[in-house]
Amino acid sequence: MGNEDHTQGRRAMPGAPVVHLFFQAEASAVRRALETAMAVLRDLPLAADRVGAVEIVLAEVLNNVVEHAYAERGQGLVELEVLREATALSFRIGDDGREMPQGMVPPGAAHDLDVRDSDLPEGGFGWFLIHELTEDLVYRRLGPRNVLTFRIAIGGDPAGR
Amino acid sequence: MELSYEDTGELRVITVQEDRIDAAVAIQFKDRMRELTDTAPPRLLLDLSRVSFLDSSGLGAVVAAFKQAGPERRLELAGLTPTVEKVFKLTRMDSVFTIHAAVGDVTGLVANAS
Secondary structure (H helix, E strand, C coil), rough: HCCCCHHHHCCCCCCEEEEEEEEEEEHHHHHHHHHHHHHHHCCCCCCCHHHHHHHHHHHHHHHHHHHHHHHCCCEEEEEEEEEEEEEEEEEEECCCCCCHHCCEEECCCCCCCCCHHHHHHCCHHHHHHHEEEEHECCCCCCEEEEEEEEEEEECCCCCCC | CCEEEECCCEEEEEECCCCCCCCCCCCHHHHHHHHHHHHHCCCCEEEEECCCEHHHHHHHHHHHHHHHHCCCCCEEEEECCCHHHHHHCCCCCHHHEEEEECHHHHHHHHHHHH
């Protein structure tokens, strides 16, 4: 049943596959996977501003998998798939770690920065950045598996700006 | 995590000699910054011109360094590359820090003033 859902999730994303990676949920493996994905995406080509947005979002999402989904186990496998659509890149990140709190995407509200310097926040920016930079952000728990999907618009002028 | 520094009178310029400040190095960055700020003159400038990427952990580490510097020392930033600038703008941290386009904008002023 988990497998059926998994394939359904994939069919729901039409587009040309450009990246499909499996890697260990460990800092240096994640960094290498991110480098590989970004090298492929830069070559599409993608506008510099969009490259930045994609790199920020992927880094945050993958860090969350390592630091939260697999935090207790200390290891696990991560799957990253990127499809190219007409005006967006479509992303799917899968892992077999712990379910997200309340089974939903964490809200990631903006911080109040109108505070004393000593009270400035040093964390909690990750989900805020993910929400700001993505569209159609959806989390699903499919049996033992976490699947996060989202899109990042790339516009109609890939060489642009 | 390589950070270098140079003192000019009342100013210490700390240059991040790395391409990324991310989750893998955020704690090292924070520790090294503490060493370099504890002994520093009153004004600190963090040169980020070689850093092409900073994630939320890296941002948190820069904020931590700013807080470590405390009220007696001021940590300012210079040379934000486009993706780093994007993170500061989106999180509105650009409103907390004094940000200069380039280190030269500050060291030039310091040289002229003395």
